[in-house]
Amino acid sequence: MKKVVKFGGSSLASAEQFQKVGDIIHADQDRCYVVPSAPGKRNSGDKKVTDMLYACYALAEEDQDFSAALADIKARYDEIIEGLKLKLSLNDEFKTIQKNFKAKAGRDYAASRGEYLNGILMAAYLGYTFIDAATVVSFNKDGSFDAEKTNQQMSRKLQKTERAVIPGFYGALPDGSIRTFSRGGSDITGSIVARAVKADVYENWTDVSGFLVADPRIISHPANIETITYTELRELAYMGASVLHEDSIFPVRKEGIPINIRNTNRPEDSGTWIVESTAKKSKYTITGITGKKGFCCVNISKDMMNSEVGFVRKVLQAFEDQNISIEHVPSGIDTMTVFVHQDEFIDKEQNVVSEIHRMAKPDILEIESDLALIAVVGRGMKSTRGTAGRIFSALAHANVNVRMIDQGSSELNIIIGVENRDFEKAIHAIYDIFVMTQL
Ligand code: ASP
Numbered sequence: 479m480k481k482v483v484k485f486g487g488s489s490l491a492s493a494e495q496f497q498k499v500g501d502i503i504h505a506d507q508d509r510c511y512v513v514p515s516a517p518g519k520r521n522s523g524d525k526k527v528t529d530m531l532y533a534c535y536a537l538a539e540e541d542q543d544f545s546a547a548l549a550d551i552k553a554r555y556d557e558i559i560e561g562l563k564l565k566l567s568l569n570d571e572f573k574t575i576q577k578n579f580k581a582k583a584g585r586d587y588a589a590s591r592g593e594y595l596n597g598i599l600m601a602a603y604l605g606y607t608f609i610d611a612a613t614v615v616s617f618n619k620d621g622s623f624d625a626e627k628t629n630q631q632m633s634r635k636l637q638k639t640e641r642a643v644i645p646g647f648y649g650a651l652p653d654g655s656i657r658t659f660s661r662g663g664s665d666i667t668g669s670i671v672a673r674a675v676k677a678d679v680y681e682n683w684t685d686v687s688g689f690l691v692a693d694p695r696i697i698s699h700p701a702n703i704e705t706i707t708y709t710e711l712r713e714l715a716y717m718g719a720s721v722l723h724e725d726s727i728f729p730v731r732k733e734g735i736p737i738n739i740r741n742t743n744r745p746e747d748s749g750t751w752i753v754e755s756t757a758k759k760s761k762y763t764i765t766g767i768t769g770k771k772g773f774c775c776v777n778i779s780k781d782m783m784n785s786e787v788g789f790v791r792k793v794l795q796a797f798e799d800q801n802i803s804i805e806h807v808p809s810g811i812d813t814m815t816v817f818v819h820q821d822e823f824i825d826k827e828q829n830v831v832s833e834i835h836r837m838a839k840p841d842i843l844e845i846e847s848d849l850a851l852i853a854v855v856g857r858g859m860k861s862t863r864g865t866a867g868r869i870f871s872a873l874a875h876a877n878v879n880v881r882m883i884d885q886g887s888s889e890l891n892i893i894i895g896v897e898n899r900d901f902e903k904a905i906h907a908i909y910d911i912f913v914m915t916q917l
Pocket of ligand 1 (some may be wrong): 486487516646662
């Protein structure tokens with residue numbers, strides 16, 4: 479068995495956390511490839527090393543003195559080295575970094591040093607081989623990720639290396655300069671490594687025991703999701719549940735490798751499994767509930783709308799011309815509604831309205847604001863009778879007025895529009911009917 483293990487910043491924020499990580503890796507011989515993030519926050523008031531590096535480099539870019547800021551970053555690593563009693567010094571590495579900052583090596587270079595240095599520490603601590611991600615992760619000239627070249631390089635390299643640490647978050651452009659993924663991108667590196675070695679599992683270790691059925695800020699101690707499919711996750715993530723970088727799904731999905739989200743502080747928890755498909759039923763019919771506040775909708779009616787060719791396109795064009803992205807478009811025979819983010823829409827609303835009038839000539843157009851969208855997601859809904867009925871009767875009992883219903887064609891989700899002020903109440907009602915009553 480081969481396992482790729484990625485550890486997030488909070489799992490590597492201090493020597494104490496490093497020790498937990500070491501114990502986890504040593505507990506299972508199959509954990510042979512390790513992808514670390516940069517040290518994260520040690521407590522809520524603390525700073526992530528990545529943020530410290532961005533701030534330090536901003537000073538360098540403006541030709542200001544950045545030595546104190548760099549010394550603070552070095553202190554974070556020295557504290558870990560001392561705590562772990564490692565015979566290792568990063569003095570030379572920091573001299574190089576200082577020189578490169580002065581030479582304006584770039585923001586991406588600066589940010590990537592967090593993972594790079596943590597990789598060196600981790601390799602020394604575990605006695606694993608250190609592989610600089612710049613030698614195996616490639617980006618195209620235009621900055622996009624070169625998946626195939628990376629996969630070839632990475633598999634070739636790792637075939638020859640039995641146990642290795644590959645820092646997350648960055649790689650190199652064709653000219654050798656450093657390029658990073660977007661924030662949280664170490665998750666992507668972990669997935670790339672898992673694909674390259676055809677791992678049996680990609681373990682992503684963080685500070686929560688996987689995904690929860692609902693947001694813990696709304697439902698106290700919500701139930702855990704044991705297994706979720708990639709598509710369900712996409713639906714939930716889109717509406718706000720974020721544990722994993724979205725792009726980290728693609729590399730492993732290609733190879734059918736499951737992702738297991740685990741908690742470094744509670745390694746005994748089995749966490750959440752993210753899989754392509756599964757015969758396992760979700761415990762509660764639904765897999766998860768999520769949502770967001772702050773939407774507007776534009777309701778448009780026109781007699782005989784359904785037979786007018788191009789009507790929908792003209793309406794949507796008005797939004798596109800104003801560069802406003804659309805969330806949902808439920809429609810009836812002579813009506814359609816367009817949901818948009820209120821803050822994106824509000825300053826441009828009159829432009830959109832006049833353009834819709836000009837292009838589509840509706841009979842009635844009206845705007846409603848302060849709406850929330852709730853997504854109830856679950857692969858089990860398709861085969862379970864009465865799911866929608868239970869959702870809406872729960873909402874009616876809770877006195878929540880439902881303003882919109884949209885069921886995706888995959889029957890994987892039901893999107894419900896309610897007023898902002900009913901958002902929490904609605905989530906409670908849905909959670910209670912499915913999870914608390916355990917039906
Ligand atoms: N350290 C980077 C960040 O803070 C990347 C990562 O942690 O995945 O975004």
